[in-house]
Amino acid sequence: MPGKDLESEIRHGHHGGNVMTVAQPCIEPAAHREPERHLWCISDLTVSYGEVIALSSVSLNIKENSVTAVIGPSGCGKSSLLCCLNRLTDFIPGCCVSGRILMHSKDILGGQIDDTRLRKQVGLIFQKPNPFPLSIRRNFELPLREHGIRDRQEIEHIMQSTLEATGLWKEVKDRLNKPAHQLSGGQQQRLCIARALSLRPDALLMDEPCSALDPISSGQVEELVLSLRERYTIVIVTHNLSQARRLGTDVALFWLRDGKGTLVESGPASQVFEAPRDDLTKLYLRGAIA
Amino acid sequence: MYLRSPARASTVLSPMLIGAGALALLASALIAFIFFVVLGEAMAALGEIGLWRFLTDASWHPSSGEFNLLPMVAGTGLVAAGAMVLAMPLGLIAAVFVTFYAPSPVATAYLRLIELFAGIPSVLYGLWGLVVLVPIIADLAAPGSSLLAASLVLALMVLPTIALIATMSVRSVPLERIQAARALGFTKASTMVKIVIPSARKGLAVAAILGAGRAVGETMAVMMVAGNIVQVPESIFEPVRTLSANIALEIAYAMDVHRSALFVSALVMIAFVVLATALLEFVTNKQAMPDVHPD
Numbered sequence: 381m382p383g384k385d386l387e388s389e390i391r392h393g394h395h396g397g398n399v400m401t402v403a404q405p406c407i408e409p410a411a412h413r414e415p416e417r418h419l420w421c422i423s424d425l426t427v428s429y430g431e432v433i434a435l436s437s438v439s440l441n442i443k444e445n446s447v448t449a450v451i452g453p454s455g456c457g458k459s460s461l462l463c464c465l466n467r468l469t470d471f472i473p474g475c476c477v478s479g480r481i482l483m484h485s486k487d488i489l490g491g492q493i494d495d496t497r498l499r500k501q502v503g504l505i506f507q508k509p510n511p512f513p514l515s516i517r518r519n520f521e522l523p524l525r526e527h528g529i530r531d532r533q534e535i536e537h538i539m540q541s542t543l544e545a546t547g548l549w550k551e552v553k554d555r556l557n558k559p560a561h562q563l564s565g566g567q568q569q570r571l572c573i574a575r576a577l578s579l580r581p582d583a584l585l586m587d588e589p590c591s592a593l594d595p596i597s598s599g600q601v602e603e604l605v606l607s608l609r610e611r612y613t614i615v616i617v618t619h620n621l622s623q624a625r626r627l628g629t630d631v632a633l634f635w636l637r638d639g640k641g642t643l644v645e646s647g648p649a650s651q652v653f654e655a656p657r658d659d660l661t662k663l664y665l666r667g668a669i670a
Numbered sequence: 671m672y673l674r675s676p677a678r679a680s681t682v683l684s685p686m687l688i689g690a691g692a693l694a695l696l697a698s699a700l701i702a703f704i705f706f707v708v709l710g711e712a713m714a715a716l717g718e719i720g721l722w723r724f725l726t727d728a729s730w731h732p733s734s735g736e737f738n739l740l741p742m743v744a745g746t747g748l749v750a751a752g753a754m755v756l757a758m759p760l761g762l763i764a765a766v767f768v769t770f771y772a773p774s775p776v777a778t779a780y781l782r783l784i785e786l787f788a789g790i791p792s793v794l795y796g797l798w799g800l801v802v803l804v805p806i807i808a809d810l811a812a813p814g815s816s817l818l819a820a821s822l823v824l825a826l827m828v829l830p831t832i833a834l835i836a837t838m839s840v841r842s843v844p845l846e847r848i849q850a851a852r853a854l855g856f857t858k859a860s861t862m863v864k865i866v867i868p869s870a871r872k873g874l875a876v877a878a879i880l881g882a883g884r885a886v887g888e889t890m891a892v893m894m895v896a897g898n899i900v901q902v903p904e905s906i907f908e909p910v911r912t913l914s915a916n917i918a919l920e921i922a923y924a925m926d927v928h929r930s931a932l933f934v935s936a937l938v939m940i941a942f943v944v945l946a947t948a949l950l951e952f953v954t955n956k957q958a959m960p961d962v963h964p965d
């Protein structure tokens with residue numbers, strides 16, 4: 381395949397940065413013809429860590445302004461997929477990524493992409509809340525300053541509006557100078573979401589954002605995700621099937637086949653949950669296998 | 671039953687505990703013993719001359735009854751401070767380089783090299799300073815043996831200590847914190863400056879203070895390149911004498927009050943170290959990451 385050679389050359393930078401990534405239209409699945417836009421078109425994505433193949437030739441389109449729930453058992457490459465979408469894979473030693481991910485018609489795996497800007501556009505929420513060990517205010521100040529916003533009033537304004545959007549403002553407005561680590565786990569996670577939103581991203585990636593939280597905090601984070609899905613493209617990895625049902629507009633099921641993570645089935649949530657095409661999906665949804 | 675198992679565990683451990691306790695006691699007793707010997711020896715001079723004259727006498731001429739220690743205090747402070755100003759940034763850069771930038775074989779080789787440097791006897795550093803550094807500085811400004819030469823040699827000597835401790839503390843910064851910063855679009859450089867270094871602050875303070883402790887105490891190498899003239903230097907090219915060099919130079923022939931006055935020198939050095947340790951306590955008791963609000 382000549383296209384693939386070109387691509388791998390771009391990634392390995394053999395062309396000294398002269399070759400532009402070729403913009404290609406996303407190939408929409410034939411099933412739905414309505415004018416749905418895809419934020420990411422993933423084709424033939426393979427992720428390996430040394431000998432271990434975490435994801436094997438995955439092709440998947442992710443719709444704009446929707447919640448794509450990524451489900452499947454542990455170790456099937458769900459988190460690896462997320463890390464590819466904001467190129468956090470760059471920092472994992474021994475991690476090798478091949479294939480293509482188009483975002484706004486640009487291959488984000490290519491060398492020409494400004495990866496820090498990509499990460500500003502695509503926020504990542506980790507499993508364990510990870511606010512900086514600073515005050516709540518500084519947790520906003522530091523990233524905003526990093527991206528060139530220095531005006532104190534503007535920072536205050538952005539902080540307040542994102543805290544309001546995450547329903548945290550009332551809870552923290554009197555303690556903005558207090559350490560973020562004094563907040564409860566759920567509040568910390570919502571703070572992290574607000575911090576990611578303060579950079580005005582297009583998308584949010586969430587890696588099991590509720591698995592370290594109690595049921596009430598989990599519920600609050602879920603409500604928050606629902607309230608955000610009109611405006612942001614959200615990809616959420618979850619082990620919790622009922623959470624996937626509650627949140628997902630689209631679903632992608634991954635499975636470990638022959639020691640490799642593979643995509644089993646993807647599509648709108650209603651279709652995958654009500655009329656799964658793959659036998660494995662049927663069994664998994666019924667709880668027969670896990 | 672619940673209470674029993676820890677009790678039994680401690681019975682099993684008790685010979686070891688007693689042994690460790692005894693060794694710890696011995697070590698602290700030795701330190702106390704050394705301190706009291708120094709204090710005892712210094713008492714004669716403190717009684718006869720009085721503390722005040724150690725600060726106000728015209729100069730340090732023990733044979734003519736002048737005992738001003740201030741030039742040596744200044745010498746020690748300036749030489750050590752100069753060494754730290756040079757070694758601290760270098761040690762920090764080395765730590766960040768080894769941990770986040772160097773490919774792992776380079777990092778390992780670099781660390782081995784630094785460990786090797788830490789093991790070189792100080793007289794060799796002094797010799798190198800004497801034959802290489804002093805002539806170069808003499809070309810710039812005579813006589814060459816100077817505050818600058820002493821600080822440079824000392825910086826090289828404390829660099830391994832600082833770099834190794836700084837590396838340990840930079841390595842112990844939680845990975846999640848670094849990932850959080852990278853996921854928020856921080857560049858590598860600003861992740862270092864804004865997240866890693868502030869997070870490693872405690873360990874870096876430990877590195878600085880241990881380095882400073884060594885810088886204050888180092889005798890041989892400093893004596894070989896500092897010039898050892900008793901004066902408060904007016905420029906970095908002027909010779910200085912440190913407290914430790916003062917003791918080493920004069921103890922061989924000092925008698926009576928002069929000898930006792932040298933123990934006062936030692937007491938002042940102990941004070942330097944105690945001060946550094948108190949500073950260490952103060953710094954490490956603070957928050958792990960500074961929370962400053964710039965206006």
